[in-house]
Amino acid sequence: MEKTLLLTISYDGRPFSGWQRQPSRRTVQGELEEALSEILRRPVKVDGCSRTDAGVHALGQCASFSGEIKIPTENLAYALNNRLPGSIRIVECEEKPAGFHARFNSRGKTYLYRITTGPMKDPFRRDHVYHVTRPLDTERMRVAAGLIEGKHDFACFQAAGGQPRQTTVRTIYRLEVEERPWAPFSDMGLIGSAPAAGEAGRGSAGGESCGEEPAAAGREIRLHVTGDGFLYNMVRIITGTLVDVGEGKLAPEDIPAILAGGDRTRAGHTAPARGLYLARIYY
């Protein structure tokens, strides 16, 4: 029967040249359409909500498609996950009313950006966070974030090369700077385990979480950005700007003038793709 389906998709962006289908390149959309075409035994194209760049990750990308779909909706996610590479997972598959479109029906999105600070970066996170060796003043970053929230002309945070826009005015509903202590391997949860009673283990190598403070302690900072729409590289440029504020290269008080000037060169650097996650889309 004729159905319209919405897929929620997570992916590790590292192995791909972005979301959007391209000839001769491995893309998330390409892999998804290939798997769907095999299952449904006809060519299938999907409409993705957001075109994530090469190296950008997703927890909740959305894509819609419609047509004759003979497989029960509740089996499709399972069938797709059996065919897709392990770097792409279908989180959810839902039926939607005829005419539903993943991009046109979207009301807003949340992005997550992950940063770690400290003398040593975690090798397991090298393609999934932005590691900064200098400490960041998150209080100043929060002041700057408060000045970025709201409805503004965000032209100063737009990179060249995106689609021409009728307007660069957008609304950032929320820009949150979350921070916690962090050290490499702190998510491994090692239990202190000396080989024999009374004999101490060797140093604190490996980030033991029980008792000893790891030698290479730093911070993990997460930016949560929710808005009604985003210009090209806007979250990465906002992130780079906040990092520049955290490092003292820019002041929070500079933000209103940067916004008013509409000039990309007055804002901060563009943070790398690898720390960015499309977290959630709102319908």
Next chain:
Amino acid sequence: MEKTLLLTISYDGRPFSGWQRQPSRRTVQGELEEALSEILRRPVKVDGCSRTDAGVHALGQCASFSGEIKIPTENLAYALNNRLPGSIRIVECEEKPAGFHARFNSRGKTYLYRITTGPMKDPFRRDHVYHVTRPLDTERMRVAAGLIEGKHDFACFQAAGGQPRQTTVRTIYRLEVEERPWAPFSDMGLIGSAPAAGEAGRGSAGGESCGEEPAAAGREIRLHVTGDGFLYNMVRIITGTLVDVGEGKLAPEDIPAILAGGDRTRAGHTAPARGLYLARIYY
């Protein structure tokens, strides 16, 4: 001046064909020796404590070497980290007495093995944990673990293909089964963030940690194994055996007979390399 140094090394095992240098293959030892040779401007060979297999990770591998080392010890880790790929990090570099050897001086090691359970695996962890879709009975696993701890002939947990051993008797000081709730992306720490007051966000896609229970909830299980020495694939076979117990394919009460029989085919399956981490070496 003539020095003996001990390096503590962490690495993501995925891009490499294991620790041990091999012609025509990318290995951790190969990359480390190349970087050291560049810095010290002479050929350098290191002695690693453990030969981790392809795909096995390390948080605290150790390697020693000696000779004329003109660079100050406290600068060497930094110089190495500038040259090594991001998948390998020097955690520590210490001077040791002449004659110190990373393998011969070692008194024991701890390995960590990471397992997740649930209907959907985390794409970001696909090369770093062993994902099992069926739930595991960790209470039964703990009973079995208690019967594996201690001094035993572990021939039943030894794979073919390793070095011939004078004796297969070893002591496992500790075999701990740690468990916690888990869902894909639960380490991302998403804050619930609906776009406007009073409007609910869309479902629970993406594993929100604030308020809503994620739809695809499972468990994370960590095995911590500390022993005086390990046979070939011993930790992975013990892990597979415990997973078989957790799935009900084996019973905890089977363990003493499996140990006594010394027969690999009576023990469980070999868990994959990607979930294994050499956590710490004791001197």
